[in-house]
Amino acid sequence: MARDDLIQTTGKVDRILGGGRYEITLESGQTVTAQLSGRMRRFRIRVIPGDRVQVGLSPYDPSHGFITFRLREGQTGPT
Secondary structure (H helix, E strand, O other): OOHHHOEEEEEEEEEEOHHHEEEEEEOOOOEEEEEEOHHHHHOOOOOOOOOEEEEEEOOOOOOEEEEEEEEOOOOOOOO
């Protein structure tokens, strides 16, 4: 699936699950599981519980997604 096909939303990392997956609570209150995108793994960007992240959700199964960006304090989205 192409990166442009994903539904972009933001959320907060609640906990780290096994196998490189994270449990994330979205701004809408929905809880999803997500894994790091390949680019974030490639550049070794660390994500810990409490971080605000941008998540790309699959339009076919919105309970799973990819973490595409880690937001800084006070940041609303990537530039």
